[in-house]
Amino acid sequence: MTATPEIATDPAPKRAPEPEVDPEGRGKAERYTVFAFVFIPLLALAAAVPFAWGWGLTGIDIAIGAFFYLVSGLGITVGYHRHFTHGSFKANRGLRIALAVAGSLAIQGSVIKWVADHRRHHKYADAEGDPHSPWRFGDDWRSVAKGLYYAHMAWLYLDEEKTSPKRFTPDLLKDRDIVKVDRMFIPLVAVSLGAPALMGGLLTMSWWGALTAFFWAGLVRVALLHHVTWSINSICHTIGEENFEVRDRSRNVWWLAIPSFGESWHNLHHADPTCARHGVLKGQIDISARVIAVFEKLGWATKVRWPNKERLAAKRVSI
Structure with a gap:
């Protein structure tokens, strides 16, 4: 039998990599929307203390607020950050969708946008290209003060570059469930703000209860x-302890550990980004890791990347 001759073919043309930022940049509407969602809640927080004195705050408001803080906060830390980014x-379909929805309730951006920005941050941490490094303006105190403000929240509306989802989140763009949740972000914002008011009104059977819960x-x-999460970008890249060797300025800030559900053990996170536990040293409370452990026991989460002793020892800073 005569061998079939090989047919010479031209190699498939290589596709140029997707640009890291969207060439169209951030539209005015998006920037103004971000500005509104940043500063309206901030003004509410500033008014909270005088508003609370003597009237307007009940145990029901605190309970509802704590519930939504827990759900939306863990949606960011366990979902947006440790799972999606x-x-x-690995999460089963139901948990994956639930985490995307819970993270959206934090009103920090849709899941695909948030993940794209954070993956870009890790690629260029504290170097040119990082969307929110506090060191972008220099090392002197004036530059650091300016950088802290920028990294904390100003980058959300001052940075005209829009991280390209095609470049940084091609995996999420292929996931139909996550794309649907991403597109539902605005309705989920309404749920995040409206559901507490509805619960407060029903539990007190009054419009006043709905207003105070809102x-x-x-x-x-x-x-x-918002400000707890943004502190990881600003404070945890400026002050704190360095327990593990990193190529950037990520640090551990103990007093943010509980409100951030363990995210402020930021130094280890940048030393080993895929690790499911950030607080790996004695006494470092990591609520998010404990939640992941519960998901694992229930069979909802698999292939959990728990800390590796040898890997941690290799990165440990000598004392």
């Missing part, structure tokens, strides 16, 4: 969670 564990469990809760 870094793949610290204020405390809606606006104030969102503002508080």
Whole structure:
């Protein structure tokens, strides 16, 4: 039998990599929307203390606010961050959708946008290209003060570059469930603010109860969670302890550990980004890791990337 001759073919043309930022940049409407969602809750938080004195705050408001803080906060830390951005564990379909929805309730951006920005941050941490490094303006105190403000929240509306989802989140763009949740972001914002008011009104059977729950469990809760999350970008890249060797300036800040559900053990996270537990040293409380452990026991999460002793020892800073 005569061998079939090989047919010479031209190699398939290589596709140029997707640009890291959207060439169209951030539209005015998007920037103004971000500005509104940043500062309206912030003003509510500033008014919280005088508003609370003597009237306007009840145990029901605190309970509803705590519930939504827990759900939306863990949606960011366990969902948006450790699962979707870094793949610290695999989640079954139901948990994956639930985490995307819960993270959206934090009103910090849709899941695909949030993940794209954070993956870009890790690629260029504290270097040119990082969307929110506090060191972007220099090392002197004036530059650092300006950088802290920029990294904390100003980058959300001053940065005209829009991170390209095609470049940084091609995996999420292929997931129909996540794309649907991403497109439902605005309705989920309405749920995040409206559901506390509805619960407050029903539990007290009054419009006043609905109003105070909207204020405390809606606006104030969102503002508080915003600033805790943004502190990881600003404070945890400026001050704190370095327990593990990193190529950037990520640090551990112990007093943010509980309100951030363990995210402020930021130094280890940048040393080992895919690790499901950030607080790996003795006494470092990591609520998010414990939640992931519960999901694992229930069979909802698999292939969890727990800390590796040898890997941690290799990165440990000598004392």
